[in-house]
Amino acid sequence: MDTTFDKTGAAILALNDLYIRSGVPASNAPRPSWYKVVGLILAIVSGLFIGVSFVLKKHGLLAANVKYNEEAGEGYGYLKNVWWWCGMTLMILGELCNFAAYLFVDAILVAPLGALSVVVCTILSAIFLKERLSFVGKVGCFNCIIGSVIIALNVPTQSGIDDINELRHMVAQPGFATWGSLVVAVSLVVAFWLGPKYGKKSMFVYLTVCSLIGGLSVVAVQGLGIGIMAQTRGIPQFNQWFLYVVLVFVIITLVTEIIYLNVRLLSVLRCRKR
Structure with missing residues (x-):
């Protein structure tokens, strides 16, 4: 029995040594x-x-x-x-x-x-x-x-996630997927339906679009940053298709924020003149 435990312990130590030599950082490392x-x-x-x-x-x-x-x-x-x-x-x-x-x-x-x-x-x-x-x-x-x-x-x-694959797994969770879909749907309604009707009367219409999209933008930008940092640590990231999805999403959300932020400033000036 003791021999069996000794062999098992030796095998675990050997696997741990191989893991460390591979250069892959431990999850949630400080x-x-x-x-x-x-x-x-x-x-x-x-x-x-x-x-x-x-x-x-x-x-x-x-x-x-x-x-x-x-x-x-x-x-x-x-x-x-x-x-x-x-x-x-x-x-x-x-x-x-x-x-x-x-x-x-x-x-x-x-x-x-x-x-x-x-x-x-x-x-x-x-x-x-x-x-x-x-x-x-x-x-x-x-x-x-x-x-x-x-x-x-x-x-x-400690970081919540270490690479782009972990982000993909978390984004696919029902909670985040539901929240993200709801944010996009509300933003579209506000931008294309409420905006033309009430955007000239209140600055909060387009401010809502900036805020909602900004919430998704934060997640996407952080995910892209984590992917880049993981690449610098030697973990391949640019061969992952989800990284490019995140990149496109970052560009779309940031451009949307800039456009509606400018519209919001214009609406502030309009409201003050009334």
Whole structure:
């Protein structure tokens, strides 16, 4: 009996040694501590860039309306405005930093820090666009900062998934599939039915589209980032078809967000003129 146990133990140790030599990391292995620092810095820089971009784009929209005598929310004169393009450039840089942050930390840290862009935009709008910030708005900004700090201090050191195959398995789960399908369906209804009817009266119509699609975009961007990081660790990812599905989905969702974010800014200007 003892001999049998000895042989079994030796076999298990041999298999474990082969597994370690293969270079495949253990599931949910702790990440290096500097990953969190780099991801945190990238997320903060992203929030700063995106926050400033909102102010620049809105300034460009206002200037274009005056220069080309356009009604707020109508026309494309802003495409000829240098301030609008500066804002768009900063937004692209911010999104790139945001994507890079997903390479180092999970969405549970990056997404909340995106709220910093709201705080930056609010402060700069009050300074440069002479917009008033109510008491409720100040409390909201304070809560954004406190919430982001608390989450940053308590973010887990282990990743939920390690490669694109794990993401494919989790996406195929009934819960996520149902939620994702519902989000897409509601977004289509809001964009193509409610938008034309109520989009000129309320900014929340197109804001809803940005928010819903943004939720899916976060998952897709993080999945793409995890796939890239797994590839750098020696785990083949670019031979997996699902990685390219995620890439296409990232492009579609980000373009959709940019389009409806611009429409939302135009609707804000329209609502203020009423």
